Amino acid sequence: MSVTEQQQPGGGGNPDGDPREALHDRIAADSLTTRRDYLRIVTTVSGGLAVGGLGVAAGILQRHGEEPDGKAPAPKRIAAQLLPGESLAFRYPGDEDRAVAVRMDDGTLVGYSAVCTHLACAVLWRKDRGTEGELYCPCHEGVFDARTGEVTAGPPPRGLPKVALTELDDGSIWAVGTTRSGESIEAGLCRQLGDDRPDLAARIGCPGTGGGAEAPSAPDPSAATTPGRRA
Amino acid sequence: MTEPLEPVEPPRPAEPAGTRYPEYHPGSAHAELNRPVHERYPQIRPTSGYGDPRVRHTGPGPGAGTEQEPERSSKLTARLALAMSVVVGQLWALTEVVDVWMEGRTGTAWWGAGFLCLSFLVVLGLWLLDPKDR
Structure with a gap:
């Protein structure tokens, strides 16, 4: 008997010849992967995405520099000095918050999170790229503007969070605060200092504090008024 | 002849x-x-x-x-195509939700999460239109 030849009917299945049962058996027997299975899989994926969106909105992702208790990060001395054209990798405010400080050729001091916003690779300072250097992610050719932290090329979806830096008279570099992606340093500092240090927030002119812009009278690292610039 | x-x-x-x-x-x-x-x-x-x-x-x-039942097949294909389109929209929405959350716009992130849940309900409805379909 060839493989395509039918076996003789009989012996199980549908001995009484009920056509409804025969139809049910026939439909149920085609147990190959069907579009219905794909529809169920798509529904499951959709539910997973919905749960993921709720989780993200609820805060399962950690933002750079965000403490669990919501307090402002303490100032941290990161270097004794930083010469023009050089960069420094450090961690601020926590040990897992990688950051990079760059002293540009014109003396501007900038600091950013060193975690690429694309897939969290390390962002490097490349002085030889661009007109005045670039922050470069080698994983997928992501490029960030060194002065603003915004994306200038590649796949990163948003700019780098900033790290507010200040330099004291002795040349030491201090990290005094962090911002979120796309947030200005002033807005980030005001957000972090508004609750914990209202007096300091008033001194740097945060809205709603009733104060105005005022330069620090003492070389207190936490009293930086022009972060990101040479003091 | x-x-x-x-x-x-x-x-x-x-x-x-x-x-x-x-x-x-x-x-x-x-x-x-x-x-x-x-x-x-x-x-x-x-x-x-x-x-x-x-x-x-x-x-x-x-x-x-x-x-x-040719109509059954067409309807099932249409439901599957619609559901997949909605899921593609959900993937885009989730990236947007992550972006706005990282930028600190928590309220917008919750709106995006609501959109994701509504989309899931749409897909669930497409699935439940005919659960006994094969």
């Missing part, structure tokens, strides 16, 4: 009085031929796939193996 042979159709039961179309009974008039595929063709396994023509053309018998 011989005339071309016309296909000989099997005899059909007489239409009941009062109905224009007879009631349709898919499959063979011989019940033993309507056994499940794996019984009729023991060589076909559940993993054989539709590449085996005997899965789709499951004769013999009039109507055996043909699509017995």
